[in-house]
Amino acid sequence: MFGSSFGNVFKVTTWGESHGKGLGVIIDGCPAGLSLSEDDIQVYLDRRKPGQSKYTTKRGESDTVEILSGVFDGKTTGTSISLIVRNKDQHSSDYNEIAEYYRPGHADFNYDTKYGFRDYRGGGRSSGRETIGRVAAGAIACKILKQLGITLSAYTLSIGPISIDKNNFDESSVMQNPFYMPDMAAAKRAADYLEKCMQEKNSSGGMIECIIHGMPAGIGDPVFEKLNANLGKAILSIGAIKGFEIGDGFSVAAATGLSNNDSYRADENGNIKKMTNHSGGITGGISDGCEIIFRAAVKPTPSIAATQQTVNRKKENISINIKGRHDPVIVPRAVVVVESMAALTITDMLFASMTSRMEDIVHFFNDKKS
Amino acid sequence: MFGSSFGNVFKVTTWGESHGKGLGVIIDGCPAGLSLSEDDIQVYLDRRKPGQSKYTTKRGESDTVEILSGVFDGKTTGTSISLIVRNKDQHSSDYNEIAEYYRPGHADFNYDTKYGFRDYRGGGRSSGRETIGRVAAGAIACKILKQLGITLSAYTLSIGPISIDKNNFDESSVMQNPFYMPDMAAAKRAADYLEKCMQEKNSSGGMIECIIHGMPAGIGDPVFEKLNANLGKAILSIGAIKGFEIGDGFSVAAATGLSNNDSYRADENGNIKKMTNHSGGITGGISDGCEIIFRAAVKPTPSIAATQQTVNRKKENISINIKGRHDPVIVPRAVVVVESMAALTITDMLFASMTSRMEDIVHFFNDKKS
Amino acid sequence: MFGSSFGNVFKVTTWGESHGKGLGVIIDGCPAGLSLSEDDIQVYLDRRKPGQSKYTTKRGESDTVEILSGVFDGKTTGTSISLIVRNKDQHSSDYNEIAEYYRPGHADFNYDTKYGFRDYRGGGRSSGRETIGRVAAGAIACKILKQLGITLSAYTLSIGPISIDKNNFDESSVMQNPFYMPDMAAAKRAADYLEKCMQEKNSSGGMIECIIHGMPAGIGDPVFEKLNANLGKAILSIGAIKGFEIGDGFSVAAATGLSNNDSYRADENGNIKKMTNHSGGITGGISDGCEIIFRAAVKPTPSIAATQQTVNRKKENISINIKGRHDPVIVPRAVVVVESMAALTITDMLFASMTSRMEDIVHFFNDKKS
C-alpha cells in the first residue's frame, strides 16, 4: 500500500528498514530560503538515537544524517529535500530465530498475512528505527515553526505506575534525565521501576504529553481535516501508541457543560482570552489561540526476554524468549517522535490555512507584484 | 480550506449547514453493481435524526434522503453518488442573538478569526447536522462491508457518571433505549441523570464504544496509514470527540509487556488465534483478525441554558443564557456517526489493501481475462 | 474509481448523469469572503447550455443553478459550496435502443467492460452534460482570478477545415456568433460547412484556443506538477479532446534552439520581458509572466445519423443510425468548458504557490498577528 507519506501541503515520505542499508525521508513542499544544515537535524536525531542511557538498546548507531538534495548555499531551494541515515550496527543474525515465529505484541503475523512474507531482521519496516525519517523531517518543521513564533515541548508524563507530580513540574529538567521527564524526583523513581522490569525480563508502558506554545487562533478546518483529528492521526501513526486525547480528554465523558466550557473574557486592550483551557487549544477543529495540549498512551515494549507462548510458521505452538537489544520502555525515545509528528501536522495545517480568506489572498498577490 | 473530503480510494465529500437549504454528500469510488435504495440509507439517518426522545432537540426534521446520481436500475453505476437531505424546520431567528457573541465551548470565535465572519444560524457548518453526510455515506459503506462479512456495532458506554455494567452487557438492547446503551438498567439511570442535568440547565458528556466484527487479518499499513491512525482521525474528526483509544487504550501506560502482549495459539486445524485481545484487533497498524474495538470520549453539549460568561463582537464582557433546541447530551445521536466513520475508514482501507501482493494482482487480472 | 475530483487545494467534485435527477458540483477550498450569487454562475452555464442556435441539440434545458451551501449573506463562508442543476427535459425513451448496442466513438463498450453495465440514457455519466459541474465551478474560479488581475479567453480556432484568419482576429466577436469564433467571416463559412455536415448526417471536429491574461511569473512547479502538465490534464479530461499543445506546440519538433528560444530584454525601468512567446507563457513548468496560450483538438461528435457498423450486446454485427438530439459539432459548447478547466487549474496552482518562499510565509503570519 501507499502509506509512507504524511501531509497535504508540507509532505514527507519515509523509507527504510531496521537492518537494511539505511533510512531516510523526502520532504516535499518545504519553502525556499530556510537556512538548513545537517546540524539542525542531527540535534533532533540525537534525542531518539540508541545508547543514550542504560535504559535503551545497546545498538551502536550514531544515526548521522546526510542532506542529499534540496539545499544550496545553506538554504532550502523549495524543491524536495532528501535525507539519509545509514545503518551501521546491524546484527542481523540475531534475528534468524524470529524469522520462524510470530512475536506476541508485534505485527509479524499481520505482515505475513498481508504481504506473504516479511523482512524479519529487527522488525524490518515496523522497527522503531522507522521513526528516524519522521524525526529528521520534524526537525525541519520545528525550524519553520520557530520562525513563526511556535514552539513544541513534549515530555514523559508517566512510566508504568510512576507519574510526574504536577506540583514539581519543571520543563527545564526534561533534557536532564534519561526519561525526558519534567520532574527529577519522578525520573529517579522511574529508574528504580525500570530496573525491576529489566530484572524480571519484562517491560513498561507510559504516557507522553505535548504542549504547543504560540499557536495562533484560526488554524484548522471544520470537518474532516480538524486540527485535532490530524494531530490524532499523526500521533496514532507512531508504533506502540494506543490512545490519544486532547485538553481534558477522556475526563470530559464525566463532565458537564458548565464544568467543561471555557469562558471568554476581553481585557482592557480588547484582547480576547479564554479563562480556562479545557479544550486543549482546539474547538470545532480550529485552534483558539490557547496552548495546544495533548497526551498519548504508549504500550510496553513487546520484545521481552520472559517466556511467552506463540506459534511458528509451521503452525506449531511453542514457547519463546526473545533475545536481542531491546529498550525496556519505548516512552523516552518516543518523546521526540511525538514532538516531530506534531510539528509536521502543525506546519502542514498552517500552510494550508493561508487560503482561508479571499482578502488575504488578494493582499498576498498584490504584495508580490509591488 | 479543502477539508470536506475523507478517504483515499472510497472518498466522501460533504456539504451543508444547519440552516441552509440542506446537507449532503458525494460518494466517489463506490464500486458498480451494489444494490442501493434510499431505504438503505434512511435507516441509518433515522438513528441520528432529532426528536427520537425527549432527550433530543425538538427540531422537526424527517431528514429524508434523496439519491441524485450514481444509481441506475437499483444498482450503483460506479460513478459518483450524490445524496441530499433538505432542511425543513429551520428557525433561524432563534439565532440572531448568538450572531453577536462567542458561545463558550463552540467554535464561533475560531471561525471569526479564521474566516472573518460566520454563518451563525444554528452553528452553520459546525452544527451537529454536518454529520448527516457522514451517516448517509456510512450507510453505503456498511452495506458494502456486510457483503464482505464485516459488521459494525457502536453503542453508548457511559453518560456522565453512569456507565454500563459489563456483566449486564446485552447488545440486543442497544436499539431499545433512547441512549443506545447495551444495558437497560444503566439506560434507566442515565435517564434520571439527564433529567437532573436538564433541570439544572446543564448538559452531560459520555463515552462511545465500537466493535468491528468479521475483520480479516492483514488490512492496514505499517507507517502513516496505520488502520488505527485512520480510525483515530475518522473519530476525532467528529465534533465533540476529545479522546480516542483502541484495545486496552490508555491503560497500557501502566501495563507491562507480559500483561499487554497477546499470545498466539494454533488450533488443531492450523487456525492461528490470539488468546487475548489487548491490542483491540490491530498491531503495527495492521489488523490481526480479532475484533477491532475502540472507544471515544464525547464532551458535554456546549449549548446550555445556564448562565455563562463570554465576550461579544464589540469585545464587551457579557453574561449569556443560550436559547434554542439543544440536546442535553450528544452521545446517543453520535453513536451512529461513530459507526459510520468507522465503516468509511474500514471500507477505504480494505479497498486500498487489494494491491498489497503481486500474486493477488496477477490473479485478479487473469481472472478478468478469462 | 474515485475520479470525480479535480485540484489539490481548490478542489472540485462533480456528480450527475444526462438523464438522472440533475448534475452538480462541490467546491471545497474556496476562500471565505468572496461575493457570490447564482447570477455569477448562470452566465457561464448559459454559454454551454443547449438550444443557443440551430447548431446545437434541441433539448430544452434552462440549466438553472441553485446554490445549496457555502454562501451566507451573499459571501462565501470558506466551507464547501454545493451547486445543483436539475434535469428537466429528459427523453429517456429515445435511448432504449442504444442500451442494446455499442455506439462507435462512444465509451459504451468500455463502460460495460469496466462496470458490468451502464446508465445508457443519454450517455449517463459520459454525457456532455457532465461538464455542467465543471463550468459552474469554473465560474467561481474565474471570479477569484479576476480579483487577482487574471482573465481567461477561450474561443474556437477552427471547425472542420474552416480556420479563423489570424489577420481578422477580433476577440470582441467571440460572443457574437454561435461558434464563439473571433472572426465573423470564418464563422459564416463554418455555418455553411456545418449545414453540409448536417445534411450528410455527419458531424465535424475542430480546435479551441485559450489565452490567459495577467498571469504572474513564478506560478507552477518544477517536476510532476508543472503548470503545463496540469493544464494538459485538465483539458484532456474533457470528453472528445484528443490533443493538447502549449505555445508553439507540435511545431517545436521541427524547430531549432535559435528559432524556439525566447530572448529576454530589460526595459529602462528594469522590467524584464521576453521578446517572443514561443513557450506559451510557461517554461520548466513555471509561468514566465507572458500570456499563457494553449490549444486543444476536439473530435467530431460521435453520435451521427448516418449508417454505421457495430455490435450489440448479444455480440451480433449490426448496422445502426443513431437517433436523438445531437450537436453536429462539440466545439462551440466546449469553449466555456475549456475556459473553466483552465481557470480551475490556475486557481489551484496560484493557491498552492503561496508557500513557495519562507519569507512570504513569515510575512503572511506576521501580518495576521498585527
Place this chain on the structure above:
Amino acid sequence: MFGSSFGNVFKVTTWGESHGKGLGVIIDGCPAGLSLSEDDIQVYLDRRKPGQSKYTTKRGESDTVEILSGVFDGKTTGTSISLIVRNKDQHSSDYNEIAEYYRPGHADFNYDTKYGFRDYRGGGRSSGRETIGRVAAGAIACKILKQLGITLSAYTLSIGPISIDKNNFDESSVMQNPFYMPDMAAAKRAADYLEKCMQEKNSSGGMIECIIHGMPAGIGDPVFEKLNANLGKAILSIGAIKGFEIGDGFSVAAATGLSNNDSYRADENGNIKKMTNHSGGITGGISDGCEIIFRAAVKPTPSIAATQQTVNRKKENISINIKGRHDPVIVPRAVVVVESMAALTITDMLFASMTSRMEDIVHFFNDKKS
C-alpha cells in the same frame, strides 16, 4: 510546492539536482513479492545515461543505481522502495557564469521569481538529470506490467525535419541506432542533420511516439481521471515536452464523425474488436482493448553555443554563448523517459481499477479467506 510526487495508488516521489550529491526516487505502493534487483533498473537507466553516442553530452556518469530499501531476499516487501544514483562527474565551475544571467528557453528567470534564488549548477532541479528518478521507478512499473501481459514501446518519430518513413517502420531497429528510431535510413539522415546543427552551434527538436501493447479494456475513469488525461499529464510533466496527442490527435479537428469513429465487429468466437483505432485505444477516458498510441513534441535543447540575447541579474541586457556539455537534441534520451512515465500511469490506473465492481471485490476477499 509539493510537486515531486506522481500517482495515486502506485506513488513515486523523486529528488535530486544535477550537481548535488545524487538523485533518487521512492516508490510507495509497489506490491510485495515482485522479484527485483538493481539489474532490472539499470537496463532502463542505461538507455538514458549520457555518453551513449557523440550526439549526447560528454558528462561521464555511469548512473549506477543502488536499492536502499523495500527489497528483501530479492523480492519487494510491499513497503517503500528507495533508489539512489550518486552524481560523480559534476563540473560545477562550468556554471558559475550562468548563475548571473537568465538562459533563454530555460526556467532560470521563473525559478528566481518563484523561489528568490536557484541552484544554478547544471540547472539544479530543472536539469534533465531530474528524470533519473522517473526512469528508475518506471523500470519497476514496466516489470509489474510485463507480468500482467502489458508491454510499452517508445521511439523517436522525428528529429527536426527528419521523420521516419512509416513504410520502413522496423521496431527491432529502435535499439540499433543512437536516436532510437525505428527506421535505420531515417536515423542516418538524422545524424547528418544533427551534425549540421552542431556545426551551427544550434540544436533540434523532435517527436516521440509510444505504443502500449496488451492493454485490457475497461481501465481508466470517466471524468477527471481519464486514462488519456493522466497519460497527458505524465508526458507533459517531462521537461521540454510542448504537445501531447492520442490516436489521431490533432488531425481529428478536420475529421468528420464518419471518418473518425471506430466501428465494432464481433468475430466468430464472440470477441469484439474495433475495425480501426482512430481513438488510440481510449474512448471516454477508458481503454477499449486496442493498442494505446500517443505522441509527444519535444522542443530543441535550449542550451546552445550560438549567440543569444538575454538579461543578467543586474537587469542589464547582454549577449551570451552558453558553454558546457549539452546534447544537440533531447529526443533520444527522452524516449525512455516517455516510456517510463507511461508505465507509471498505466500501473497506477490498473491498480486503481481493481475496485470498479462490487462482484470483483467480493470475489477477491472470498478468495483470500479460502
